[in-house]
Amino acid sequence: MTGVLYGVGVGPGAPDLMTLRAARLIESAAVVAYPTLAGAASFARAIAADLISPHAREIVMDVPMSVERAPAQAAYDAGAVQIAAALQAGQDVVCLCEGDPFFYGSFMYLFARLSDRYRVEVVPGVTSITACAARAGKPLVARNERLTVLPGPLPEHELRARIAGAESVVIMKVGRHLAKIRAVIADLGLTGMAVYVERATLPDEVVLPLADAPATAPYFSMILLTKGADPWL
Numbered sequence: 001m002t003g004v005l006y007g008v009g010v011g012p013g014a015p016d017l018m019t020l021r022a023a024r025l026i027e028s029a030a031v032v033a034y035p036t037l038a039g040a041a042s043f044a045r046a047i048a049a050d051l052i053s054p055h056a057r058e059i060v061m062d063v064p065m066s067v068e069r070a071p072a073q074a075a076y077d078a079g080a081v082q083i084a085a086a087l088q089a090g091q092d093v094v095c096l097c098e099g100d101p102f103f104y105g106s107f108m109y110l111f112a113r114l115s116d117r118y119r120v121e122v123v124p125g126v127t128s129i130t131a132c133a134a135r136a137g138k139p140l141v142a143r144n145e146r147l148t149v150l151p152g153p154l155p156e157h158e159l160r161a162r163i164a165g166a167e168s169v170v171i172m173k174v175g176r177h178l179a180k181i182r183a184v185i186a187d188l189g190l191t192g193m194a195v196y197v198e199r200a201t202l203p204d205e206v207v208l209p210l211a212d213a214p215a216t217a218p219y220f221s222m223i224l225l226t227k228g229a230d231p232w233l
């Protein structure tokens with residue numbers, strides 16, 4: 001019998017925003033896997049830290065930060081080999097993923113490599129989008145409205161075109177792209193409705209009108225362009 005690979009969403013940051021199913025799987029895991037970015041501490045592991053057994057084996061995939069895909073692919077290839085060996089030996093593996101595994105989640109790279117050979121179960125998590133909207137007090141969409149999700153690294157002209165034609169917009173992966181995104185939003189005359197959220201649900205969370213946001217943003221930040229509650233009265 002081979003083991004089961006669980007792709008477990010651990011939510012956006014606050015450990016008590018994890019699902020009961022995720023917590024139960026992590027607590028009982030003998031093998032836990034997660035990626036780290038360029039040697040930095042894993043955010044997903046930090047969220048789940050109190051639940052991980054001191055006896056658990058940890059498979060760490062150190063993913064380098066580079067524009068080229070090959071180094072990251074090599075890190076996931078190597079991680080998949082270690083995970084496959086554990087599954088082959090009959091052990092279940094719990095792979096931690098910040099937020100939800102199938103929403104810009106790192107788990108997708110392992111799913112792509114292993115789901116054709118092993119049983120894989122995905123445990124959904126609270127996404128950063130819904131967490132940021134909740135913390136900012138900004139409802140996202142209702143009735144037949146559309147929500148546009150844009151990654152900050154998109155080129156300026158594409159961001160501008162997509163925001164201009166959208167209703168509610170969420171911009172993820174803000175980080176070092178903050179100045180570019182700010183300029184696009186200002187050009188479109190939308191700064192007044194934009195909210196900046198950094199490290200939502202964590203003790204050092206920041207929620208500010210974009211106009212008052214700091215000059216630099218960490219990777220775990222987001223900008224919401226929503227109408228607020230009034231249109232739904």
Ligand SMILES: C[S@@+](CC[C@H](N)C(=O)[O-])C[C@H]1O[C@@H](n2cnc3c(N)ncnc32)[C@H](O)[C@@H]1O
Nearest residue numbers: 099100103105127128172173199200219220221
């Ligand atoms: C690779 S994506 C991971 C998304 C995650 N799987 C999810 O379901 O939300 C990373 C981006 O999610 C956003 N993010 C994740 N956690 C966040 C948080 N606590 N506060 C603000 N943004 C967050 C940031 O925009 C960050 O750049």
